[in-house]
Amino acid sequence: MLDVRRMQVLRAVVTSGSVTxxxxxxxxxxxxVSQQIAALEKQAGTTLLERSGRGVRPTAAGRLLTEHAAVIGRHLAEAETALAELRAGRTGRLAVRYFATAGAALVPPALARFRREHPDVRVDxxxxxxxxxxxEVERGEADLAIVVRRRGQARDGVRLVHLLDDPYLVVLPRAHRLAGARVLDLTDLADEPWVGSEPAGPCREAVLDACGAAGFSPAVAVESEDYPTTQAFVAAGLGVGVVPRTALDSPHPDVVVRPLRHPRPVRAIHAAVRETTLDQPALRGLLDALRHAAAARH
Structure with a gap:
């Protein structure tokens, strides 16, 4: 295989006209320089330079390799420029994974801010x-994921960057006996039929842990795995629902929403990234944009 560095030495000799x-x-x-040319001729299996007066001139093989060395030199320069742009966070690609309510609440404003500052970085x-x-983050298939986890609950090699504590609120039918209260204790819902609003996972764990701390397990009368459907079931009088604040930007017209306490269920929303990628300017820019979007919701 031809040595690219030696080809560039050959190019320098040919363009300058002499080894000296x-x-x-x-x-x-x-x-x-003579040793580099000799080694390249050995690799090429042919003579690359011949004497011409006090200097040298390329053979046909020498001209051929000099032309290719010029092309390689241009490509290397382009690669170095592209790499510098990538390191500076001005170009590149970020793969982002998110769940629905984070997508609606955090991702759109964060992405708009990020694109203003990094217009040439593609976000998938x-x-x-x-x-x-x-x-996916652990395997390197995604650069960043929006996740719900307890604080400090991470895996080796992954950093959880806290974005937002998202409290749960109770959703009641307008005619419900508790609808007139300004705030409800979680125990007020102990004997109520519940509309299950969470699939199995960290979000449901946050609700069940709070109920356990209050001394009861919710009696789920009907299951729903998305929040708009939960609100519709509650509006129809099928039970009460406990829904995170970020999912209640557009409440159903036939429900009332009240805060909870003693204890208040909360899900902690984080951005998960690999520790080894935290020095990437584009990724840091996206994290900053997500923090700004989260802060705007307080």
């Missing part, structure tokens, strides 16, 4: 509900 001049331009000794978004996107 090429050595001066390259910062080598003439002997070192994919909704993953109800799957857990954390394994």
């Amino acid at each position: 001049a090429a050595a001066a331009h390259l910062g080598y000794t003439p002997s070192a 978004l994919r909704l993953v509900d109800p799957d857990d996107p954390l394994p």
